[in-house]
Amino acid sequence: MTMTNVDRKWLIGLSLILLTAALAFAVDSWATCPLDGAEANWTGHKKWASQNAKPDCEYSHNYGVDDQGNILKHTFWTKCDDDDR
Numbered sequence: 141m142t143m144t145n146v147d148r149k150w151l152i153g154l155s156l157i158l159l160t161a162a163l164a165f166a167v168d169s170w171a172t173c174p175l176d177g178a179e180a181n182w183t184g185h186k187k188w189a190s191q192n193a194k195p196d197c198e199y200s201h202n203y204g205v206d207d208q209g210n211i212l213k214h215t216f217w218t219k220c221d222d223d224d225r
């Protein structure tokens with residue numbers, strides 16, 4: 141079986157769409173913690189200060205365990221790094 145030009149164009153187009161989607165997801169899903177520079181994951185929470193403003197996204201990451209065995213977590217809000225919204 142050989143690939144036609146149409147098949148090839150379709151594959152390239154699909155690859156571009158997937159790459160764009162992957163980049164958009166990567167940009168939106170983590171941020172640098174302002175306290176220690178660690179990589180924090182988006183919690184899925186988003187809020188708008190006003191309709192025209194960029195939304196804020198909530199990020200958190202674990203940074204250790206205290207004496208009682210509780211997980212210590214940094215949680216912070218920062219502007220969502222996504223120009224589409």
Ligand SMILES: [Zn+2]
Nearest residue numbers: 173175176214
């Ligand atoms: Zn942190």
